Each structure stands twice: as C-alpha cells, then as structure tokens.
Amino acid sequence: MSMSRPLPSRPLPSLEHVAKGASIPESVWSPHLWRLTLGLILITLGPAFEGLAVATILPRIVANLGGLSFYGWSFSAYMLATLVGIILAGDEADRRGPALPFMIGVALFVLGLVLAGVASSMIMFVLSRGVQGLGAGIIASVTYVCVGRGYPEEVKPRMLAVLSSAWIVPGLIGPALSGIVADFVGWRWVFLGLIPVLPLAAGMVLPALRKLTPSLTSGSFDPRRLLAAAGLVSGAGMTLTGLQVPSLPLATVLILLGLVLGIPSLRHLLPPGTLRAKAGMPAAIATIGLLSLAYFGGEAFLPLTLISIRGQSTLLAGIALTAATLTWSAGSWLQAKLAPRQGRRLLVTAGLLLVALGLAGIASVLIPGIPVAVASLAWGVAGLGMGLSYSTLNLVVLETASADQQGTASASMELSSVLGAALGTGLGGVIIGFAAAAGSSPSAGISVVDLIVIAVTGLAILTAMRLPGRPSQATRLT
Template identity: 40%
Template sequence: MTSPLPPQTPSPPGPFGPRYRALSLGVLLMVLLIAFESLAVATVLPVVARDLGGRELYGWAFSGFLLTNVVGTVTAGRVADQRGSVLPLLVGLALFALGLLVAGFAGSMAVLIVGRVLQGLGGGALMALAYVMIGRAYPETMRARMLALLSSAWVLPALVGPAVAGVLTDALGWRSVFLLLLPLVAVAATLTLPALRRLPAAGGRVDGGPIRDAILLATGSALLLSALTLVSRNPWGALALALPGVALMAWTARRVFPAGTLRARSGLGAGIAVRGLLAWGFFGAEAFLPLGLGELRGLTPTQAGLTLTLGALLWSLGSWTQARLDGRDRGYGRRRRVQLGMGLVLCAIILAALTVVWTALPVWAGALAWAIGGFGMGLAFPTNTLIVMDSAPPEQVGSVSGALQTADVLCSALSAGLGGALLALAAAQGWSEANGLALAFGGALLGGLLGPLAASRLPARPLSGNRAEPESVTAAH
C-alpha cells in the first residue's frame, strides 16, 4: 500500500495575483510610457523641427529631457524615503502629463523643449518610484520577477517604439505621439495610487547632498550647452556662460563619480568613463540619424523609425551573445568584448554619417550601420557593467551603480546638445544642412574615438577572485 502524498503547499501569488494585479499593471504601464516617450522623440523630432522651426534648438529636445531626468530621479527617491511614495508619485505623474500637454500643443521649438524638460523631471521621478514601490509593496519572493518585468517594459518600447512613433506621425501628425499618451497616464495613476496609500512612509532622513549635486550637475551642463548654442551669435556671452558651467560640472563630477573617472584611470575609473563614452557616441549619433535620413535621404518617419528598431533588435542579439560568451570564458574575455563592441559602434557612426551626407551610398546603408552599432552596444554595454560591478568594493556597489547611470544620461545629454550646437553653428555660417549634420555626427564620433582608448584600461581579468581560471588562461600565465 502506497503512502499518501503530502499535501502541496499552495504557490504564493505572483505579481498579477488579485492582491498585486492593479499595482503591477500600473507600475509597468508607467515605465512603458516613459520608455516610449524617451525613445520615440528621435523619430518624430525631424518633423517637429520642420513644422515649428528652431532647428538651432534641436539638441535641446534630448538634452533638456535627460538632464532633468537625473534631477527627478534623485529627488523623488529621497523624498519617498521620508514622506512615502504617494506625494512624489502624484507630482511625477502631474509633471509628466503636463510635459506631454505642453509638447503636444507647442507652437514653437522653445515651448516644446519646456515640455520635454517637464517630461524629464516627471519621468525621472516615476522611474525612481518604480523601484521604490517594488522594494516596499512586494514581498521578497516577488521582487526578482517584478524587476525582470520592469526590464521587459523597457525592451518592448525599444523594439517597437520608434516604428510606432513613425506610423503615428505619418497617420495622425507628430502631436499625437505626445497627446495620445495622456489618457494612459491617468490609467497608471488610477492603478497605482490606491495600493500606495496603504504603505507607511519609511521615515528616513532626506539627505540633501545628492539632490544638490544632481541639480548643480544639470545646471552646469545646461550652462555649457547654452554657451555652445550661443557661440556663433555672441561669443562673449557664450564664454560668460561656459566658464561657470564648466566649473560647476568639474566640481560636482568629483563628488558624483569615483576617483579617476575623468582621467579614465585603470580599473573602476576607466569603467565609468567607458560607459559615458559609449553613450556619448551611440546616442549622440542616434539623435541625428532620423533627421539626416528624413531631410537628406527622403525617408518617412516610419522608415526612419524602423532603422532605429533594427538597431534595438541587434542590441538584444548582442546582449544575448555576450551572455553566452561570458559563461563560456568565465569573464576572461570581457575587455576584448568591450573593445570589439566599441569598435563596431565607431564603424557604425562613420557609416551612418556617410550614408546621410553622401548620396552615392544606398539609403539602406543607414539601416546596416545602425544594426552594426546596435550589436556593438549589445556586446559592450552589459559587459562593461559587469566589469564595473566586479571592480567596485562591496560597500560602494550602490553608489557605483548610480555613477554608471549618471555617466550614461549625462554623456548622452552632452553629446546631443553638442550636436545641436554644431548644427546651429553651420546654419549661422550659411553652410549646407549636409555639412551641419556632418559636424553633428563628428561630435558623436568623439565618443567613438576615445572609447577604445579608455577600454584598453579596463581590467584584463575578473577581480572578484571567485572564478577558476580557464585552462587557456592558466596555460598562458
């Protein structure tokens, strides 16, 4: 006679069980909206600039969003620690929605940039609060699943967002890319707020230092980018803005980034520098690729958006490839993979620039360029993150992770702003649009050229000491 089976313990409810379903859907919808908006603008902005004018402010549509995103992220996280998540969530949602409304009804490029600044503040706050909510509202057993879902909420807009934005622009006009999101913001608020009202405040003390540093870093960057935009019309005024801007950035950067970052010192400093240079090159060029393909090569927003989508698909393939290789060589090939990825990004920027300005090249070469660049980013971006995390002292992992994100956002903002300033300089000098776009791509190329030099200073092997050396490495040493 067989003994009866022990009663099965019911599996704990997942993130979409009755108790957590509304909050999970609200958090994911919130992140989807922010991801879509941050990725879709590159596709529609050429049409916006053609409609509103103000081409000299083109780069600010990216820089304004990114710089204020840092401020919103840091501030909301600190306020949530003291007062709970409800107040910063309401403010973040209101700012993001107001930014969509201002951008959607903008009558000039300057007003659109105001909308982008508001979107950046609100979006940064909401992204920080998404992680706060996962940490406070979900039990330990669900957090890993929610974090994985949060990552997926970024992947989907990266893959389809540019193409969807292009289709909306072709069918309904560029304003729809902003205005159609407003009802979804209200849905996200309705889903998340009831659950958050039941959570107690953490009662922590707000540390004003990180908030101050984020504001000063964003202010210094904005002053420098304003100087670059102004230099062709008022050199002395540009100098008056640039000097305090550079001083603020230099002083704050020493507080925000690990020692040796600005010099790409071997080890941790080089890892942070590589992250910034990767973002500088790839995202700086991506900001102007749809503009060049639309204005000089005649592509529609949908077609230009598909080019960016192809890059996102190959980024995913590159990430999968590096994960397989990392498991095979147990981390001993990481520096080579970062160098290879950065080399591919450099080639992609050059080919993309040539496709835009040299009509002898077929237009599909632009899509090929961004596929190459996307695969290079997939190889280098996560691999460099692994190197940095392996190099960070255990007690500094949190601050180093923050420095990585700040380097990413800051360098993307500076590169897009520099490209826009160079585009404005070319227009002020009466040069052709092709020459202006060549200069803009040249600004992004700085990251592609300096990146491999910084990557050569990354550790050649894992530093954590918890991996056995592969046989090939043991034999060589």
C-alpha cells in the same frame, strides 16, 4: 533612450514577501519576483515609447513650429532635467521606499506630455521636454533601486536582459507608429495619445513597489547633493547656451561660468576617480558616459539625415531606430549568456567596436550614392554593440558597489549616462546650428558630428582597458 540599467548592489533581497530562510530565486519570474519584474517592465514602456517617438518625429515638429536652432535642445532639456530626477529619487527611495517617488515621477511625466501636445512654439516644446525628463529621471531611478534591492546577485544579469527586452515592443511599433500618427493625424497626438497609459501602468505597479522597504542604512537628506545637481544642470546649460550665442564676449562668459559650476558639481556627484577613469567602478562609470555621448550623439541626427537630406519618409527613419532597439536587446541577452565565462573588458571592447562600425555606417549615408538601406543595417550593428557593452558596464558597477549605497550608486551611473547623452545631442545641435548660420548644408554639420562621436568611441575603448579582465566569482558560480 532609457535602458536596462540595474542598480549596483551586493545580494540583499529585502522584499517583504520573501520569507526568512527562503531559497534564493533562480528566475526573474519566480513566485516571489514575478510581480516586481512585470512592474519594472511596465515602468519602462512609457518613457521608452516617448523617447523613440521624439527621435522619429522631431523633424516634423521643427517644420511645424520653426526653430531649427532648438533641435538639439529638445533632447538636452529632457536629459538635463533627468539628472535632477535621478539624484533626488535615488536618495528618497533609499530613505522612504520607491512608491512615493514613483508616483511623483509619473505625474510629472504626464504633465510634460500634455505640455508637449499643446505646444505653440519650440521654446514651449523644449520646456515640456524638461518636465518629461524630470519625471522620467525619477521613474528610472526608482527602477534601478528596485533591481538593486529586490534581486539576488546571480539573477541580475538576466534581469538586465529582461529590462532591455522591454524596449522591444516600443521599438517594434514606436517609431513606425509615431511616424504614421505624425503623417496622417498630427504629431501632437503622439504625446497626447500616451497620457492614458501612464496612470494605468502606475496602478498595476504600485502594489509591488510598496513591498520594497527603505534602506535601513540610508542617512538623512543631503542638501549638498541637491545643490551639486543644480550646479551641474546649470553649468551644462550655460555651456551649451554659450556655444550657440553669436556674441563672442557673452559666449566666453557663459562657457567659463558653465565650466566653473559644472565640473566641481560633477566631481561631487560621481565616485572619486571617475573623471580620470580609475580602475574598477570609476572606469565603468566614465566609460558609460563616453559610450552614451557617442551613441546618442549619432542617433539624434540620424532621422535628420534620412528625412531632410536624403528625402526619405518619417516611417523609414523609424525603421532604422527600430533596428537598433531590437539588436540592443539581442546584445543584452548575449551579455547575459557570456557574462559567466568572459572577461568584462573583452565584452565591453567588442561592443564598443561594433558601435564605432555602426556610427561609420550612418555617416556614410550622407554620401548620395550610398543606399539609404545602409542606415538601418549600420544602426542595427551599433545597437548590438550598445546592448553588449552597456549591459556589461552595468554588471561591473553592480559587482563592485557596496550594498548600502544603492540609490547613490544608481544615481552616479545614470548621471554619467544621461549627461553623456545630453552632451552628445546638445553639442551636435550646436555644430549643426553653426553650419546653418555659416551658410553650409546640414550634411556638413552632421558629418562633423559623426566624426566626433566616432572619436569619442575610441576614447571609450581606452577607458575600458581599466575594467576587470575576469567575471566576478559570484557570477561564475551561476
């Protein structure tokens, strides 16, 4: 799920159409900002709908193509490729402006949709998800660069809520519509039907993107970041592959090589102190990663629980995901209302507790006597907590990052989020695959996954203790 994650920055609106000496706008829909706001919403819609649709219809795809062992990789390939897109596009948008990276991202995302729609095997489907992820990463990074560079400080909490609200329409109709299409027309049309939407949205967005100038302080291309991104993706892929191969010697080699490649690369790409949750921005970025691992690790297998274990329809699974989408937006707006008065640590901790409660609720649905309606209610609670905590964590990064590192800071924040989600879904798929290989039911594997993500939420609460206790001065003045 791609979400409302604006770029960290201090106030420096560099829109060419903002005249010198003009007063700072107080609304995201002001005359100087409404085109940019509308454009960012449109950018969000395509990947938002596709992400919700895949989570809903993936059990149908696996039933048609075979290859249950690739279930988790359908998410992980997307997310790992997204890492590369985020890092490359963030740097390029700083140097050249966001328009060109955005068009490249749209083209790649459309190509991924075509490949998914014609996939003849799960391997081809996983590859198509990687292409989609690369495009989506570029699009996402461009979005955050625009927010960080185009909006003044006091408007950014509200823009967070607006971007979160952009998920409402896909959340309302995406899972249910994708379930109906998959059941009555065929799952391939869920992907093929999206293709005309992206070029149309690109044509509407591009004029606003061209009005954003490159960063004057950005440096030359740094090949070390590209190498670090490739090392991180390769290392994560090796580690996840090693966890799935039956040969113990080969698994050991792959896991060790993956860790040797991945950990140093991650340290290079994230701000110093992130892996030890240093107080301030590093702790916020670390908490984002843990939160994403827990939330998306639980969400990825909720449709599998409802469809394959409890025997429910794809439509009902979509309703549970829709509930979380709506409450996520509500949580983000609640954040915007409370941010001027409440401490960051308190808001994040409250959100994390709600996520833990929701995860416990969907785990309980594995018990045959628990009504399946509990899944929608519990995941709605988790979505509320996600909107409250995730948006507040974005604010912490936004309030503490330097103004001349917008693309780099955005990449670090998104990298942590996407990597956390990739690990959550990937490790969950490995655990379920092991359970199936051992002759256990899928419910046994899902139970283990749910327990792990609840524990990770507890760890996130600990790292959140190193967040600021008070709102920033700039936010309190609004």
